[in-house]
Amino acid sequence: MVKAVVGEETQLKLLEDRLIHSGLPSQVGLVIGKLNSDLDRGFVFDLIPTPPNDAGEPACSLIEAARDDKNKGSKGKSQVGSSSLFIDKDWVAEHARQVSRMLLGGIKVVGIYVWTSESSFKNSTLTLCQTVKGVAEASTLLKLDSDDRLLIHISYSPRRWICRNCSLASNITSSSLRPCDFKLGRVLSSLQTFQCTYNFDLRLPVCCETGSNLRKPVDILRHGISSHAKELQSAKAIVDGNLVSEEDLYASDGSHKVEFLLPFMKESFLACGNKEIDGLVVFSGSVCSFAYLNSKEPLSQALLNIKEDIIMSLQSRLDIMSDESGDDLSGEIDESMEQHFLHLDLKSLRKQRSLSFPRRVFVPWLADSYICDYLQSSETVEVLKEHCVELMSMEAPTDASLILEPEIVAPTLWANSFSEVAIPFSSSKSSPPIEKRNKELVLDEESLKKHAKSADFSIIAAVFVLFAAIIVGFFLFIKSSYTQ
Template sequence: MVKAVVGEETQLKLAEDRLSQSRLPAQVGLVIGKLSSSLDRGFVFDLVPTPPNDAGEAACSLVENVRDDKKKASKGKSQADSSSLVIDNDWVAEHARQVSRMLLGGMKVVGIYIWVNDSSFKNSTIVLCQTVKGVAEAAPLSETDWDERLLIHICYSPRRWTCRNCIVTSNITSSSLRPCDFKMGRVLNSLQTFRCMYNFDLRFPICLESSSNVRTLANILRYGISMHAKELKGARAMIDGNLVVEDEPSTSDGLHEVELLLPFMKDTFAEACSQKEIVGVIIFSGSVCSFAYLNSKEPISQALADIKGDIITSLQSRLDIICDETFEDMGPTVDGGSDASDEIATGKSVPQLALHLLREQCSLSFPRRVFVPWLMGTFICDYLQASETLEVLKDHIVELMSMEAPTDATTILEPEIEAPTVATKSFWDVANLCPAASSSDNPPLKKGDIDATRKESERKSIKSVDFSIVTAAFFLILSILVGMALLVFRAS
C-alpha cells in the first residue's frame, strides 16, 4: 500500500507554471513515476498532458450540470460550483498505452493528474475513477499487476496539490479513493542507472493445427515471449563484473553494467508437442538494450527485476507495433497459399500468417530500440522500423511526451546495431534430418506428406518381412528334399 508520495519538485513546478499560464479550465494527463512495494512509497517524475484527439478535441472539458431551478436557487451555488468533468477515457487510455512503451525499467504510468477547481473535482470523482481504471488496464505495471494507481489533483482555486491512492477494482467507486501524504523533493537526482545488453536466441515450435490452438506467427511469438519471461526470472546476474549474491542496497553512483546469466532449463514449450506434431520452428534472435532506474533506498533485486521486466516489455512492445501496423494495412487474410508470397516479400500481414499451412520460409525484422535524453540524465525510448528515420522519432516524442525534440542527434543512443529478427524454417531443416530441405525447391513437409511417408515406410517394411518368410520357407523345403535324396541313395 502506497502511504506517501514524493514528487520531483523541479518538474512539478514547471508543470504548475505551464498549467497556470494556459488558463485552461481543466486538463487531464498521465503521472510518470514509480511505485515501490519495498518502501511503501510512490515517486513522481513528471506529468505528461494527454494531447487532443484526432478531431482536435481536448481529452477533458467542463460541462454545466442540469439541476432544478428551485434547488439551484436554494443552495445559492455559482455556475462553477455546479460543473463537472467530461473525460474521453478511451483516448486517455490509448495515450497511456503508447507512453508506457517509451518508458524504461523502473519508470511507469502510475496514474493520472487533473487540473480543475475543487468543486468540479468533487462532482467528478466517479468519472475520474473510471479514467484511472482505463489507464491501469492499458498500461499495467507488471504481470502481477498492482491494484493501486495515483490520482493527483492540482487545484487552481485555491492553489494546492493533493494526492489520492486509487484502488482499482472491477466495480470501482468514489470510495476507492484514499488520501495519501504528498510532498515535493529531489527524486531524479537520487536515481541510479543500470544497463544491460541482452543477447537471445529463442526457438519456438510450429505445431499442427489439430494439436495446438496457437496458429499465427503473432500468437506463437506472444506465447513464447511470456514463457521466456518465466525463465528469465530465474536468471542470476553480474553487476559491474561481480556476481550478485545478496539483496543489499546499491550505494555507488554512476552507470552500472548488468549481465544476466540464464540457467539451463528444459524447453517446456517444445515439450508440449511431440516430434511428430512439429512441422516447423520459429527462430527469434537478436539483442535488446535495456535500462533501469533505481531509487538509492531500494535493494539491488529491484533493479534486476526492472531490467528483466524491461527486456520482456520491449519484445512485447515491438510485436504490438508490428501487429498494429499489420491491422492498419491488412487486406485479405493470408492463408499460406500461393498469394502469401507477395505478403511475405513486403512484410505485410506476416504476423497473421497461419504458419502450419505456410509452404515457404519467411523472415521478419523487428523495430530497433533507440534512446532519447529525457530528464536529468535519464532516457526514454522509441522504436524505429528499417524504413524510418530519426525525424519520425522526434515527431513521436513531441506529440506523446509533450517535450522538445532533441536538436543534437548525437545525444540519441542507438546501441542496437541490428534489429531482432524472426525467421521460420521447417522442422526437418533445423534438425538437419533432411539436407535437401534447405533447398528452396523443397518446401517444408505438411501433415499429409508426413502421413504418406510413414505409410510408404510401413508398406516397404511389410514387403521386406514377406520376402524374408518366403526365402526361409524355400530353403527349408530344399533342405528336406536334399535329406530325403541322401537317405534313398544310401539305402540303394
C-alpha cells in the same frame, strides 16, 4: 499500499506555472514515476498532458450543470449546479499505452493528474476513477507489481496539490480513493542507472497437436515471450563483473553494467516429444535495457525492473509489427505480402519467411535518465522527435549524437515453412540453415549399410595384403641366406 508520495519539485513546479498562465479551465494527463509497495512510497518524476484527439478536441473539458428553475425562491433567484468533468477515457488510455512503450525499467505510468477546481473534482470522482482504471489496463503489459495507482489533483480554486491512492484490487467506486501524503523534493538526482545488453534466441517448434489458438506466428511468438519471461526470472545477475546478492543495497554511484546467467537451457524441442512438428518460429537478437533505482530500494528491485523491461520491449516490438501488419486484413491475405504472414496459419506457409523487427533507440529525458522509442529500418530519427513532442510533451533533441543507438542489428523473426520442417526431403529447393545442418548429420539406413559393406571389404583387403607381404618377406629372407 502507497501512503506517501514525493514529486520531483523542478518538473512539477514547471507544469504548475504553465497551467496557471495557460488559462485552461481543465486538463488531464499522465503521472510518470515509480511505486514501491514494499516501502509504501511513490515517486513522481513528471506529469505529461494528454494531447488533443484526432479531431483536435481536448481530452478533458468542463460540463456545466443545467439550471434548476423549479425551485425558484421568492426573489426569483435560480439555483445553478456546479460543473463536472468530461474525460475522453479511451483517448487517455491510448496515450498511456503509447507512452508506456517509451518508458524504461522501473519507470511507469502510475496514474493520472487533473487540473480543475475543487467543486468540479468532487462532482467527477467516479469518472476520474474509471479513467485511472483504463489507464492502468492500457499501460500494463506484465503482471501488476502493485494494485495502487495515483490520482493527483492540482486545484486552482483554492490553489493546492492533493494526491490520492486509487486501489485497483476492488471494484472502482468513488470510495476507492484514499488520501496519501504528498510533498515536493529532489528524486531524480538520487537515481542509480543500471544497463544491460541481453542476447536472446527463442526457438519455438509448433507441434501438430498444438491448440488452434497457437497456429499463427504472432500468437506463437507472444506465447514464447511469455514463457521466456519465466526462465528469465530465475537468472542470476552479475553487476560490474561481480556476482551479487540481490537483497543488498547498491550504494555505488554512476552507471552499472548488468549481465544475466540463465539456468541450463531446456531444449525447446523436447516439449513436442515424439510428436510431428508443423513448423518452427525463431526469434533472435539483442535487447538493450536501462533501469533506474532509488537509493532506498534494494538491488533486487533494479534487477527485477531490467528483467521486466526486456520482456516488455520484446512484447512492444511484437505489438508494433502486429498492429502494422494487421491494418489491411479486411480481405484475403496473400502470403507474399510483407509481414502479413504474422497473421497466417503457420501450416499454410510454403517457404521460409523472415522479418526484421524495430530497433530500440534512446533519447535523453530528465536529469541523466533516458526514454526509448522503436524505429523501423525505413524510419529516421525525425519520427522519433515527433513522438517526443507529441507523446511526452518534451523538446526533441536537436543534436542527433545525443540519441543512443546501441542495437546496431535489429532483432529478426524466422518462420520455417510446414513442408520444409515436417517433410524436409520433399523439396528440391535449398533448405534453411538449420535443416542443412540436420541433413549433414542424418544418414538413412541404406547409406549406413553401404558404408558398413565398404568398411568390411577394406578390412579384408588390408589383411590379405599384410599376409602376402609377410610371405614374400619370408621367401626373400631364405633366398638371401642361401646366397650368403
